[in-house]
Amino acid sequence: MSGNRLYRVEGLVLKTSFLGDRDVLVTLIASDGSKLTAMAWGARKLTSRKMGHIEQLNQIDVTLYRGRNMPSISQVQSMDNFQILKGNLERLSQSLYITELVDGFAMEANSNPELYTLFLDCLHALQDSNANHMIVPFFQFNLLSVCGHMPELYRCVECGHVLDSYSNRFCIELGGLLCDNCKPELWRVRFVNDDTIDILRLFNSSPNFPRSSTTSEDIYRELRSILDKSIRYWLDKDVQSSDFMDHVGRYSREQVV
Numbered sequence: 001m002s003g004n005r006l007y008r009v010e011g012l013v014l015k016t017s018f019l020g021d022r023d024v025l026v027t028l029i030a031s032d033g034s035k036l037t038a039m040a041w042g043a044r045k046l047t048s049r050k051m052g053h054i055e056q057l058n059q060i061d062v063t064l065y066r067g068r069n070m071p072s073i074s075q076v077q078s079m080d081n082f083q084i085l086k087g088n089l090e091r092l093s094q095s096l097y098i099t100e101l102v103d104g105f106a107m108e109a110n111s112n113p114e115l116y117t118l119f120l121d122c123l124h125a126l127q128d129s130n131a132n133h134m135i136v137p138f139f140q141f142n143l144l145s146v147c148g149h150m151p152e153l154y155r156c157v158e159c160g161h162v163l164d165s166y167s168n169r170f171c172i173e174l175g176g177l178l179c180d181n182c183k184p185e186l187w188r189v190r191f192v193n194d195d196t197i198d199i200l201r202l203f204n205s206s207p208n209f210p211r212s213s214t215t216s217e218d219i220y221r222e223l224r225s226i227l228d229k230s231i232r233y234w235l236d237k238d239v240q241s242s243d244f245m246d247h248v249g250r251y252s253r254e255q256v257v
């Protein structure tokens with residue numbers, strides 16, 4: 001009977017919160033892309049070996065016990081704790097930012113394996129990269145894509161006509177570029193540089209995280225502005241860790257210059 005209530009899940013820890021001085025509530029994204037919350041009873045006790053495994057950003061193999069209200073963690077083993085990533089402030093700040101986005105977009109009981117793969121690939125890219133500032137925007141673009149909100153870059157979002165030449169008018173709320181004829185009254189239309197559109201189209205056609213970043217600071221800022229605002233629009237709330245990541249990123253780039 002109890003055997004039927006045990007099940008095994010691979011996942012990545014999105015956040016933990018302490019409940020009193022003994023227990024920990026763990027939120028994770030499972031490998032099928034659904035979000036789940038589980039109780040780690042007694043994890044904070046000195047005799048428990050669970051605590052080290054359920055750290056934020058750990059990839060874990062966990063056996064859960066199906067409870068009446070929520071599952072509880074029976075056994076847990078970390079598969080990868082991303083130690084190098086956690087030991088570097090800039091990469092850690094980027095990881096915490098993408099983790100907050102995944103926490104915001106993932107839904108309970110809603111399978112989205114591409115979201116899990118994107119998150120895991122991004123953590124590996126951040127861990128293996130050498131200060132590549134294109135990783136976060138590439139993640140943002142693909143996050144919108146796997147969640148069904150990919151910016152439209154090839155057809156006018158208002159009338160659907162194929163954009164046969166460069167159109168530089170972008171509307172966040174409508175979700176992409178506009179042709180020269182369409183002038184939506186309700187929404188703000190932004191002018192976007194050709195280089196920024198080129199990067200977005202490159203993101204759309206590339207299956208892998210970029211291995212280098214050569215763009216200017218102005219184009220990078222415009223790219224991030226479009227993606228930040230698009231994410232803010234679909235998420236419908238501010239991303240708390242964004243300012244911290246940008247502050248650390250600016251400081252790091254100044255040190256390089």
Ligand SMILES: [Zn+2]
Nearest residue numbers: 156159179182
């Ligand atoms: Zn149009």
